[in-house]
Amino acid sequence: MATALADTKHVAIADLKGKVDPDWCPGCGDFGVLAAVQKALVELQIPNYNVVTISGIGCSSNFPGFINTYGMHTLHGRALAVATGVKLANHDLTVLVTGGDGDGFGIGGNHFVHTMRRNVDLLYIVMDNQIYGLTTGQTSPTSRIGMKTKSMPFGNIEAPVNPISMALAAGATFIARGFSAEQKHLTELIKQGIEHKGFSFLDVFSPCVTYNYDNTYQWFRPRVKKLEDDHAYDPTNWMAAMEKSLLWGDEIPIGRFFERTDVPTLHGAEPVLSDGPLLHSDARMPSDVARSFIEELM
Amino acid sequence: MKQTFAIGIGGAAGQGVATPGDIFAKIFSRRGLHLNAYNAYQSIIRGGHTFLTIRTGPEKVTNMGDRLDLLIPLNQDAMDRHLRLLTVGAACIYNSDTIKPGVAAEGVGLCPLPASKLADITRNKVAQNTLAVGAGLSMMGIGFQALEEVLTEQFKKKGEAVVSENVGIARVGYDYATANFRSFAWPLPVTGNRYAVISGNIAMAMGGAAAGVKFYCAYPMSPSTGVLHWMAAHARKAGIMVRQVEDEIGVVNMAIGAAHAGVRSMCATSGGGFALMSEGLGLSAMMETPVVVIDCQRAGPSTGVPTKTEQGDLWQMLGAAFGDYPRALAAPLDIGDCFKIIPEIFNIADRFQCPGIVLCDLLLSEGRLSVDPKDLDFAPVIDRGELITAASAGPNGGVYKRYKITESGISPRAVPGVPGYTHTAASDEHDEDGVLISDEFTNPAKRRAMMEKRMRKVAGIEAAVPPPVLWGPRDADVTLIGWGSTKGVIEEACEILTEQGISANQLQIRWLVPLHGDAILDILKGPRHTIIVENNYSGQFARYLRSETSFVPDGHIRKYDGEPFMPHHIVEAVKEQLRGKSKLSVPEHEILV
Numbered sequence: 001m002a003t004a005l006a007d008t009k010h011v012a013i014a015d016l017k018g019k020v021d022p023d024w025c026p027g028c029g030d031f032g033v034l035a036a037v038q039k040a041l042v043e044l045q046i047p048n049y050n051v052v053t054i055s056g057i058g059c060s061s062n063f064p065g066f067i068n069t070y071g072m073h074t075l076h077g078r079a080l081a082v083a084t085g086v087k088l089a090n091h092d093l094t095v096l097v098t099g100g101d102g103d104g105f106g107i108g109g110n111h112f113v114h115t116m117r118r119n120v121d122l123l124y125i126v127m128d129n130q131i132y133g134l135t136t137g138q139t140s141p142t143s144r145i146g147m148k149t150k151s152m153p154f155g156n157i158e159a160p161v162n163p164i165s166m167a168l169a170a171g172a173t174f175i176a177r178g179f180s181a182e183q184k185h186l187t188e189l190i191k192q193g194i195e196h197k198g199f200s201f202l203d204v205f206s207p208c209v210t211y212n213y214d215n216t217y218q219w220f221r222p223r224v225k226k227l228e229d230d231h232a233y234d235p236t237n238w239m240a241a242m243e244k245s246l247l248w249g250d251e252i253p254i255g256r257f258f259e260r261t262d263v264p265t266l267h268g269a270e271p272v273l274s275d276g277p278l279l280h281s282d283a284r285m286p287s288d289v290a291r292s293f294i295e296e297l298m
Numbered sequence: 299m300k301q302t303f304a305i306g307i308g309g310a311a312g313q314g315v316a317t318p319g320d321i322f323a324k325i326f327s328r329r330g331l332h333l334n335a336y337n338a339y340q341s342i343i344r345g346g347h348t349f350l351t352i353r354t355g356p357e358k359v360t361n362m363g364d365r366l367d368l369l370i371p372l373n374q375d376a377m378d379r380h381l382r383l384l385t386v387g388a389a390c391i392y393n394s395d396t397i398k399p400g401v402a403a404e405g406v407g408l409c410p411l412p413a414s415k416l417a418d419i420t421r422n423k424v425a426q427n428t429l430a431v432g433a434g435l436s437m438m439g440i441g442f443q444a445l446e447e448v449l450t451e452q453f454k455k456k457g458e459a460v461v462s463e464n465v466g467i468a469r470v471g472y473d474y475a476t477a478n479f480r481s482f483a484w485p486l487p488v489t490g491n492r493y494a495v496i497s498g499n500i501a502m503a504m505g506g507a508a509a510g511v512k513f514y515c516a517y518p519m520s521p522s523t524g525v526l527h528w529m530a531a532h533a534r535k536a537g538i539m540v541r542q543v544e545d546e547i548g549v550v551n552m553a554i555g556a557a558h559a560g561v562r563s564m565c566a567t568s569g570g571g572f573a574l575m576s577e578g579l580g581l582s583a584m585m586e587t588p589v590v591v592i593d594c595q596r597a598g599p600s601t602g603v604p605t606k607t608e609q610g611d612l613w614q615m616l617g618a619a620f621g622d623y624p625r626a627l628a629a630p631l632d633i634g635d636c637f638k639i640i641p642e643i644f645n646i647a648d649r650f651q652c653p654g655i656v657l658c659d660l661l662l663s664e665g666r667l668s669v670d671p672k673d674l675d676f677a678p679v680i681d682r683g684e685l686i687t688a689a690s691a692g693p694n695g696g697v698y699k700r701y702k703i704t705e706s707g708i709s710p711r712a713v714p715g716v717p718g719y720t721h722t723a724a725s726d727e728h729d730e731d732g733v734l735i736s737d738e739f740t741n742p743a744k745r746r747a748m749m750e751k752r753m754r755k756v757a758g759i760e761a762a763v764p765p766p767v768l769w770g771p772r773d774a775d776v777t778l779i780g781w782g783s784t785k786g787v788i789e790e791a792c793e794i795l796t797e798q799g800i801s802a803n804q805l806q807i808r809w810l811v812p813l814h815g816d817a818i819l820d821i822l823k824g825p826r827h828t829i830i831v832e833n834n835y836s837g838q839f840a841r842y843l844r845s846e847t848s849f850v851p852d853g854h855i856r857k858y859d860g861e862p863f864m865p866h867h868i869v870e871a872v873k874e875q876l877r878g879k880s881k882l883s884v885p886e887h888e889i890l891v
Contacts, residue, residue, distance in 0.1 A: 019733050057725070065722050070715070070721065071721070071732075073723070073734070075581050078547065078578070078581075082558070084541075084555060085553060085559065085563070086555040086558060087555075088556060089555070089558075089559035089563070093715055111544065272537055278539055279559060279560045279715070281561075283510030283680050285507055285510075290507075294671050294674050298328075
């Protein structure tokens with residue numbers, strides 16, 4: 001049986017190599033995210049056919065084409081909605097959602113908030129570069145005040161969103177931030193996010209080397225401080241996480257901000273799914289159930 | 299003309315118009331009578347004016363008809379608006395404590411019920427309604443037992459005391475009418491049949507359950523919300539995952555996600571929500587992931603008239619999402635067809651891996667019809683098409699190409715989770731193996747090949763869907779052309795015209811895409827006078843038919859006041875047009891709702 005063979009096969013990095021090489025600009029932070037995701041899947045030994053990588057539109061959303069799993073490269077901002085449907089139809093799948101800050105916090109902001117409160121069991125990785133890249137450099141929802149872009153040539157006058165605080169307020173049950181240049185740390189966060197049962201949000205600083213001259217590797221490197229290095233930090237403390245999420249300046253925390261494991265996942269809370277994934281359920285309605293539906297109308 | 303009996307119940311929202319309506323509907327259907335119910339109402343929870351029409355008879359009743367036999371006004375406003383509609387032989391039952399009758403036409407029976415003398419109206423706020431139902435049934439020649447049964451079922455949950463109180467009040471009304479009012483000339487017959495009474499929304503939801511829908515999601519929007527309500531209430535019994543989503547953009551994309559993972563997936567909305575779904579339909583087409591979207595039309599544009607009917611969304615359906623792609627678009631012809639059309643369109647969507655759109659409207663969605671329970675077939679043909687859900691054989695030649703170029707345009711579809719078939723489905727244009735060609739790899743030859751592959755499915759869909767047929771005599775004087783929900787009223791107009799010496803036949807379009815233009819032209823050739831009847835301002839179907847076939851009819855009958863056609867609207871317009879008076883008739887809706 002092909003299934004049994006595949007199940008016992010060791011998952012290697014080579015199995016996860018996409019059909020084409022990434023076409024990101026040389027030096028793009030997204031390379032580091034792709035490498036970390038592949039490493040995490042190997043370390044967790046999840047077979048590629050059980051993974052669905054789902055993205056929206058943008059540079060980082062080209063991600064599913066560069067990794068050999070099942071993939072869906074959907075519409076701008078809609079990846080989380082599509083991913084929710086996938087997970088509810090077959091909750092045996094490992095669902096990864098990948099995209100950028102414009103895709104997730106701008107056009108997809110509504111789905112971002114609601115998917116978190118629903119605690120859909122998936123890992124959402126935002127490659128946050130504080131700029132629109134594929135459209136050649138416009139202000140994004142995470143661009144800083146004053147940042148000059150093609151769409152705001154005299155400087156941004158709108159306050160940026162704080163993705164970590166938003167996720168905390170919206171009820172995400174795993175919230176973390178990584179830096180694409182911190183490979184080992186990022187891989188660890190991805191593994192935690194995949195293993196967490198519920199909605200895992202991972203905001204990753206993934207510098208745009210072409211359009212963002214403010215938030216560069218050099219800018220991030222001295223600022224990022226790992227929460228894991230602070231042994232007093234308790235990631236189960238929501239208030240402490242909220243406080244940490246507000247830090248932005250000389251010190252910017254990365255790592256696991258928050259995790260709680262006491263909230264049921266959306267698929268776990270739905271009795272309809274208690275007999276297993278919908279995909280395997282019988283298409284035909286039992287005749288006594290059908291009869292009872294008609295009887296109600298008589 | 300076929301024998302029918304119609305009741306109109308009018309009052310303010312919150313006054314309990316629906317309950318007497320439900321009671322009459324149950325009693326009629328249990329007598330083996332057909333019925334059609336239509337509720338004219340406004341977007342208001344309390345107040346305003348609601349007017350429910352129930353028409354019944356031993357033969358199929360497809361529309362509200364032209365005549366009211368019994369009027370039950372629950373307040374003065376309803377009396378003032380509708381008494382003028384009654385003609386000889388009709389009657390009006392009203393609470394004479396609070397309502398003054400106006401001037402009735404000759405031969406109309408005014409039946410005052412002194413409610414406060416007959417029942418304790420301080421205890422029972424809907425006593426006037428119950429008295430009127432009892433009185434009405436007496437005048438229709440229906441035995442009291444039928445009413446007692448229905449009232450007992452209705453109030454059973456509230457306990458024995460409430461049952462006997464209501465049965466008692468109904469009995470008083472019944473006996474009072476027997477003693478004081480003249481019975482209707484046509485006592486309602488009994489047949490051996492038994493019908494289910496069903497709304498179009500429930501029919502579409504049940505049709506989905508029968509089709510094997512496992513995922514349903516929606517955002518509440520009148521007049522489609524009834525589908526969500528049925529799905530939500532029956533989800534656990536039916537094994538369907540039902541979600542209420544944050545907006546219609548989320549709805550269509552979530553439905554596509556579930557469909558992509560391999561289950562039948564459906565959603566419903568109205569025109570405004572559909573507009574938000576438009577981009578998602580393109581995604582379904584490009585990823586070749588089948589999804590079924592129901593649009594329950596209401597009067598537009600914009601928020602429009604949320605509680606009124608229209609056939610104004612046709613061009614939105616035809617133009618939904620940019621770019622060219624195969625789609626299936628069908629308009630159910632009546633409430634029973636709302637059930638049947640769902641498994642049919644799922645089979646098309648699944649086989650051809652494209653979006654299927656059901657174009658319903660408020661008239662069917664919220665209207666109710668008696669349906670033979672045998673017509674609610676829970677074992678329809680289910681054809682999932684070329685779907686790979688298990689790795690039994692493995693891909694041919696070792697490499698799976700999700701978008702393999704084939705003669706039919708259909709490429710076998712593997713769902714996530716199957717070993718050996720990993721691929722990416724993209725909204726970007728892609729090659730056979732799913733790799734994007736849209737950005738740096740753009741290749742005109744590949745783009746052309748993929749466009750042609752997808753569009754080849756159009757011919758397959760056309761062959762899989764039957765062409766329309768002409769109903770009635772081929773050599774009639776006039777052909778009435780309609781689409782979707784106007785089937786019943788046009789049919790009745792044809793019958794009336796034929797009785798009046800003008801032979802008429804009907805061409806009713808159910809499948810809008812594919813249209814089968816050649817078959818339509820073949821039907822319409824010849825010297826007959828042709829008129830297109832539709833519930834919109836601009837003649838959306840007439841313009842579509844012309845764009846597809848160059849056919850121009852002799853005339854048009856259109857209505858865009860939010861209310862459905864009544865048979866006489868069409869009959870009078872046809873006669874006017876045959877006299878050469880006009881090419882465009884816009885009948886006036888005489889009922890003030």
